Amino acid sequence: MSFSLAAVGLVHPNGHRALQDVTLAARAGERLAVIGPSGAGKTTLLRVLGAALRPSEGMATLLDVAPWQLGGPALRKLRAQIGTVHQSPPIAPRLRVVTAVLSGRLGEWSAVRALSSLLHPSDIAGAHEALSRVAMEDRLFDRCDRLSGGQLQRVGVARALYQRPRLLLADEPVSALDPTLADATLQQLVAQSESTGVTLVASLHAVDLALRWFPRIVGMRDGQVMFDAPVGDVTPQMLTALYASEGALPMQGTPDALPVRAAAVAVPRPDCL
Numbered sequence: 001m002s003f004s005l006a007a008v009g010l011v012h013p014n015g016h017r018a019l020q021d022v023t024l025a026a027r028a029g030e031r032l033a034v035i036g037p038s039g040a041g042k043t044t045l046l047r048v049l050g051a052a053l054r055p056s057e058g059m060a061t062l063l064d065v066a067p068w069q070l071g072g073p074a075l076r077k078l079r080a081q082i083g084t085v086h087q088s089p090p091i092a093p094r095l096r097v098v099t100a101v102l103s104g105r106l107g108e109w110s111a112v113r114a115l116s117s118l119l120h121p122s123d124i125a126g127a128h129e130a131l132s133r134v135a136m137e138d139r140l141f142d143r144c145d146r147l148s149g150g151q152l153q154r155v156g157v158a159r160a161l162y163q164r165p166r167l168l169l170a171d172e173p174v175s176a177l178d179p180t181l182a183d184a185t186l187q188q189l190v191a192q193s194e195s196t197g198v199t200l201v202a203s204l205h206a207v208d209l210a211l212r213w214f215p216r217i218v219g220m221r222d223g224q225v226m227f228d229a230p231v232g233d234v235t236p237q238m239l240t241a242l243y244a245s246e247g248a249l250p251m252q253g254t255p256d257a258l259p260v261r262a263a264a265v266a267v268p269r270p271d272c273l
């Protein structure tokens, strides 16, 4: 198993319950999209899967170990095998793009190699290759604070591709991208999963992108898993119930540009809801 959550609950320090009785597991190499309305608990779930948040209840197993029973060094080693693409990548503004990408492997390098890589980027070819997959190779030596939000988001994706983790978590990885780039970027994440066998879990607001790129869809609402189904089994009624209070089904593309797979499961268009 790549991960397994059993009856996981999470209550934030202010008393707010963000996850309730979440049971979810994935085999190595699976691709899951997590969808659901704002505040459903998608980010919180990904943070639990990244060993960044400790569940208040239940049991989490990540890459076959129980993270919260590990000591500091072993926990750091586990986290180094988990890649995260953040909605707004936590990249120091003055960092060069090349260094930001190479920092994807900091966790697996010795302190000496990590420091030396920050001062004198060594694997420039590797960074270039990762950036070329998100059409950012021409910005290799730019400073990150000279990039737009969407460009920075693609640098974050390149960093995760360069890291080659065993479990890749992507929290709204294409939220700042136009439809064409969003599609191409998800294609790269999927290609990485197919070529390396990394398990990919992405939270997505755009339902059409989730249905197009992911074989398994997890619908969350109010901190709970409402459904966990193969994409072909996801019905318009399930989506309508999931987004009941939203008014319209969130999509990246225009209704006329519905992807083949979404059309195949007859996803209701926003103007039909």
Ligand SMILES: Nc1ncnc2c1ncn2[C@@H]1O[C@H](COP(=O)(O)OP(=O)(O)OP(=O)(O)O)[C@@H](O)[C@H]1O
Pocket (backbone or CB within 6 Å): 012, 013, 014, 016, 017, 018, 036, 037, 038, 039, 040, 041, 042, 043, 044, 045
């Ligand atoms: N650090 C925190 N402290 C207290 N409450 C929090 C914290 N982080 C998130 N929450 C609350 O937990 C709930 C779930 O938040 P979460 O960010 O996981 O949802 P989400 O589905 O990712 O939402 P969105 O789609 O808007 O990003 C929300 O009600 C949120 O306000």
